[in-house]
Structures are given as structure tokens and as C-alpha cells.
Amino acid sequence: MSRAVGGVAELGLDHATITALRALLPVTANEVVQAVIDEVPSYEGALSGRMGGTIRRAVRTALGHFLDVADGADTQQVATEAAYELGRGEVRDGRSMDALLSAYRVGARVAWRGLAAGAVSSGLPAEGLATFAELLFAYIDELSAASAAGHADELAVRGRARERHLERLCRDLIAGANEDVLLTGAERAGWTPPGSLTAVVLPSAQAHAAHRVLDPRTLLLEDLQDSTAVLLVPDADRGHVLRLLADRSAVVGPTRPWTRVASSFTRATRARALSEGTLDTERCLVDLVLAADAEAYADLRARVLAPLRDQRPATARRLEETLRAWLLHHGRRDEVAASLFVHPQTVRYRMGQVRDLFGDITSPERVLELTLALARPA
CATH class of the missing domain: 1.10.10.2840 (PucR C-terminal helix-turn-helix domain)
Structure with a gap:
């Protein structure tokens, strides 16, 4: 049992006080939602209509579980699981962890203001009111922690899934898959196709460091033959890329329309056998032609x-x-x-x-x- 739940159970609120506080939950929930809309920009326009009704019910339910404990019931696990799922849902709706925690902070303040007024009207003494405040904020902190955990877990799951989709897209690109397959793969991976791509072939040991200094949209595939990796750089400034990779054993292929980057990869792979160190394939075309059929x-x-x-x-x-x-x-x-x-x-x-x-x-x-x-x- 958490500290907040244990403390509420021992607070000793009488049944009349709990009943009075329950009667305030609909109004308090409305005030919480309105305050979140007003004070947290990420929720502007997001809590109206059916979504607004759902969130109001969720707030009433969460505060209701707090009062259930005060009335002798143990519904903390239900509340925690609901908060966890709320966190996961916020990821699906595209909101950040910061926005979620800001909403909890605003909600805690407004909820306390509404419930404190009801507690005072019911005759709760000053010392009991202070304890009540401490326990309510501790309870909401526990719910926000559960939501944060749900948010983080959903991000991790989505991140791993997206990494797999991006890897598959990269494989399809260097294999020369048809345009329909590539467009589907890009959409599945949440990757916006650029106008062009440039293949860079380099040792796997250097790949992540190189990836960090290039365009964040750059695709990376590591498990190629001979411990090599490929980076597919979108809309590359060729001179800039060569300067960034000057201290690495990178071979920079030609720039191609993004659906035809397989030819850039093929040329970079062939050119890698010609020289060590950073190599611009545009400067060794004669050698590449002569080496095409040795x-x-x-x-x-x-x-x-x-x-x-x-x-x-x-x-x-x-x-x-x-x-x-x-x-x-x-x-x-x-x-x-x-x-x-x-x-x-x-x-x-x-x-x-x-x-x-x-x-x-x-x-x-x-x-x-x-x-x-x-x-x-x-």
C-alpha cells in the first residue's frame, strides 16, 4: 500500500464529509479540465467534445478512488492502471511527457482548491485539512508517476517498432524495390521522403558517430557484409558531407532521386575497393568504369x-x-x-x-x- 493510500485510510474522514466531497466531483472535474485547457498549450482544443467528456469522467474517477480509500475501500491499483493507460494514450495523441506532467500539476492545484472548500464546509479541522492536502498531492503524484511510466513505455515500444520499419525501408531502398513498396515503407516508418538520397558506405564501427553529425533524417543500416554500414543522406550538400566525414573511411556515392538510391549504394560499394579513407565517387569515375569488368x-x-x-x-x-x-x-x-x-x-x-x-x-x-x-x- 502506498503512503498516500495508507494515510487517507487513517485520516478518519466521516461518511458525511466523504459524501459531501463526492458531490463536488463533477464540478471539480469540469474546473480541472478547463484549467488544463487554459494553462497547458498542448491541450488547447484537445479536450472538447467527446474527448472532453472522457477526460472529465477520468478525473472524477481518479478523485473518486481517492475518496473510496478514505471510505475504507482499496481501489489504488485500479486508479494506477488507469493512469498508466492514460500515459500511453497521450503518446498516441502526440503529446509530450512535459505536457502530461504540466496537466497533472495544474489538475492537482485545481482539485485541491475544490475539495478543500468542501472539506472546510464539512467541518474538517485545520490539522486534518493540512494532512488531507498532503495526502491528496501525494496521491496525484503517484498517478502522475504511473502515467509517466506508461508514456515512457509506449514511446519505447513505438521507438523499437519505428526502428524496425526504418531498417526495412533502408534495405528496400538499397535493394532497388519498386516505388510502391518504398512509399508504403516510408509511410509505415513515419519517414518523409526527401527529393534525393546519397549513399555513404563506411565501416560499421564509424557508423553511429557519422550518423550523429548528419541530417537527422539520415537512414542507417549496419549489418552489411565485411563489417560495413550504409548511411542514406537526404538532400545532401555533397561538399558539406565530405567535410564532415573527412576523418573517416567513408565512400560517398552519387546523389540520386530517393527511389533510385540503390544505384548510389552500388557505386559506393564498388568504389570502396579502390581506395582507403574518404572517397568521393564523382572524382573516380574513370577508375570505376575501367574496373567495372576487370x-x-x-x-x-x-x-x-x-x-x-x-x-x-x-x-x-x-x-x-x-x-x-x-x-x-x-x-x-x-x-x-x-x-x-x-x-x-x-x-x-x-x-x-x-x-x-x-x-x-x-x-x-x-x-x-x-x-x-x-x-x-x-
């Missing part, structure tokens, strides 16, 4: 550069780097020489060797093949 690229190099195969390794390397520079500088001998730190005559001599080995290297098709084959050093 076996095909190896076959291309082998075929196009076959004329160098019979040369001594050192000679082959010099001719390859000279041909690469010649292609990059469009055959301008002085620029090729400067890039290789050799004399222009050396370039002329080497390119003579190249032409002897390769034949025509000026046709568009030949230039394209050579450029691709020499895009990455062996």
Missing part, C-alpha cells in the same frame, strides 16, 4: 599492347609511358617531353619505335583502344 579490361590491354610483348621489360615500360603521354597531349612533342622530363628528340625517337611496332596509331578507333588500354598503368 577481366575484360585485362583482355583489352593484352590485345592492344601485344606489340610490346617481345620487348625487354624496361624498353616496353618506356614506350608505354611515352605512348600514353603522346595520347594525353594529342601528339604535341614538346608537351610530351616536358611531362616525361626528357628531350623532345628522345620523344621523337621513341615514337618512331612505337610506329614501327604498332603501325597506324591515328585512326579514331585505334586512338580509342590505345587510350583505354593505357588509361591505367600496368
